[in-house]
Amino acid sequence: MNHKSNSGKKSAWLGLVIMMVSLTGCFRPAIPISMSPNYPVEVFYENQQPDRPFTEMEWLEYKEEVPLADQQKPQKGRMVKRGNNVEQKELLLARLTMQAKKMGADALIAVRYQYYSSATVNGYSMRGMAVKYQKEREVGQ
Template sequence: MKKGVILLLLLTTWGCFKPVAYLQTKVRYPVEVFYDNQRPDRPFDPLEDLEIKGEVPLTDRQSADRRMVSRGNDMQQKELMLSRLTLQAKKLGADALVAVRYTYYTSATSNGYMMTGLAVRYKKEHEVTTIEK
């Protein structure tokens, strides 16, 4: 009897509860970002190649029991690097950062990383129409 009541209760409440889904918000950067496999749909002039690189010690989580458990940087660290790179581009007067690439290496004691991109300025409408004529 008790199992029947529990089963009936479960069946009647099924669908009433929805799993919690964390909302992911798209990070907004001071310039548009296009990764290595993407291109803006507007013509642009290159300004400068930018690069951020560094090395950080492995965390305890990455090297449990003297074994490499995970490598590289987490998403928050990558977003921080991209934020720094886009700020550099903005200071140059760029409208976008194109061909953004992230690479990393891992040694026995540290993670090394490098993020690169090309700062570009979009061509103005009158520049594009003048060139086309």
């Protein structure tokens, strides 16, 4: 009798696992999940180029220094908890792309991000060339 009840429990667990796997395969979130931000103009870093002809407009740059948080201040002569801040980088890029969009650019190229740290601040700078895509007939002229 023990053998039959163990077999029944295993079958019930197996059935439950199969049902859960089949249900999760059909699940699609109502809101699409995207890990990369959506900026108002296209962004191309130093080693990338758009596949369309463009006209350079001007270099844009945004810099910011942020005071160190308490956990980042030197402790016993050592600088701890320092490093790149992804959120700060994305905020700088959002500001730079909005500036490019306001001036009529279609993209930023040669985008370069720099980070530095001192005894009192974390510094960030981002720079890129605002460009306007050429229209079809401008290319042939």
